[in-house]
Amino acid sequence: MKKLFALLILLLSFQSLFAQVDFVKRFIKRMYFDKDSSKKSNLVLIPALASSPETGVEFGGAFLYSFYADTTPHNITRVSNLYGYTSITTKGQEKVSLNASYWAPQNTIHYTGSIGFVNFPFDFYGIGNNTRKADVEAIEEKRTKMTLEADKLVVKNFYAGIVAGGFKYYYYSGTYDENIAFKTDPAIEDKSGGSSVYIGPSLTYDTRNNNTYTTKGVIISAYLNLMQGIYGNNSYKGGFFNIEYSSFFALSKHFVLGFDVQEQSLIGGRSPFYLLPALGSDEMMRGYYTGRYRDRNFIAGQTELRYRATDRLGIVGFIGTGEVAHNGFTAHTLLPNYGGGIRYYFDTEKGLSIRADYGLGAKPTGEPRESGFYVALGESF
Known part of the structure; x- marks a missing residue:
């Protein structure tokens, strides 16, 4: 029994x-x-694994939940999404972020929001457009930030709104050496971090046929953050301006050409190093470590040729240039970048993809060529 x-x-x-x-x-x-032509919601999960001497083994993952606010047939409402990422390391560091984008029915209002916490080291190279790898220093960062934005359709294709938020940054160097540049360079302002709140206007002109996989149209977006320091940083007053232009052209059934230009500027008499525009990311100037070059002003442009081989698979090639500057930009100091990547479209109806890109940058004298590999959700722009 x-x-x-x-x-x-x-x-x-x-x-x-x-x-x-x-x-x-x-x-x-x-x-x-699954190949679903309906307007159903969709959830995708992506694991993450990395390793470095500063962090030990890092493991975590990301999720993307996409949906439509209006599921009636033949409506023009764009895809909304909720994106989250979290990771921890064997040395007790962590990253947590949550981002939301909500398009109201008929795209009459667009809400976005993000909240995140970072306790992670990063490589600080200094300030300017010609920093050296030999000067890199590992800096510990603790950062909490929240942003909310609401944009209302005023006239056809034109949105006006408001953006507001706050942040708290804290930094310290892991070395007791008092002679390192991070501690001694007077150009590096507010080395220990600071807290601020901000608010300001946002404007968007958007004629894209799709907000996730665009084949034609233009989007021009701009915002101005007017910042006021709080707590021990209440003497700080400044601003941050961002403007970006993107356009897309369908060359054929399978080929799309995209152009993207972005400019950022820090406004005010002070220059907290953690607010300086930074060159390099998985979206713009791919191939450069984020923050390898940073200064009060940043400009960059790129063009990307996208080939949709099948409903599921795509290939891209990109080339661009950009720089940071304390005052004005000069053509002879522009830095190059170029590379390519592949796309897997896990939701063919919404045009949502997982992308893997490899970018190359400049080769500074006596250093290896700048390069970077990126895995992310969605197109770069």
Whole structure:
């Protein structure tokens, strides 16, 4: 009797295990392989794993939940989404972020928001457009930031709104050496960080045919953050201006050409180093470590040729240039970048993709060529 009971328990356990395996298979199939032309919501998960001497082993993941606020057939409402990322390391560091983009029915209002906490080291190279790798220093960063934005459709294709938020930055160097540049360079302002709140206007002109996989149209977006320091940083007053222009042209059924130009400027008499525009990211100037070059002003442009080989697969090639400057920009100091990547479209109806890009940059004298590999959700612009 005991043997029969044990056998029954074993059979039930296997049945439960197979049911779970079947559920996981169906879940993965729905996330990455189902071809659904309806306006259903979709959830995709991506694991993350990395390693470096400063962090040890880093592991975590990201999720993207996409949906429509209006699911009636043939409506023009754009895709809304909720994106989250979290990771921890074996040395006790962590990153947590949550970002939301909500398009109201008929795109009459667009809400965005983000909140994040970072406790992570980063490489600080200094300030300017010609920093050296030999001067890099590992700086510990603790950062909390929140941003909210609401834009209302005023006239066809034109949105006006308001952006507001706040942040708290804290920095310290992991070395007791008092002679390092981060501690001694007078050009590096507010080395220990600071807290501020901000508010300001935002304007957007948007004629894109799709906000996730654009094949034609233009978007011009601009915002101005007017900042006021709080707590121990209440003497700070400044601003941050950003403007970006992107346009897209369908060259054929499978080819799309995109152009993207962005300019950022820090406004005011002080220059907290953590607010300085930084060159390099997974979206603009791919191939450069984020913050390898930073200063009060930043400008960059890129063009990307996208080839949609099938509904699921795509290939891109990109080339661009950019620089940072304390005052005016000069053509002879522009830095190059170029590279390519692949796309997998896990939601063909919404045009949502996972992308992997490899970018190359300049080769500073006596240093290896700048390069970077990126895995991200969605197109770069």
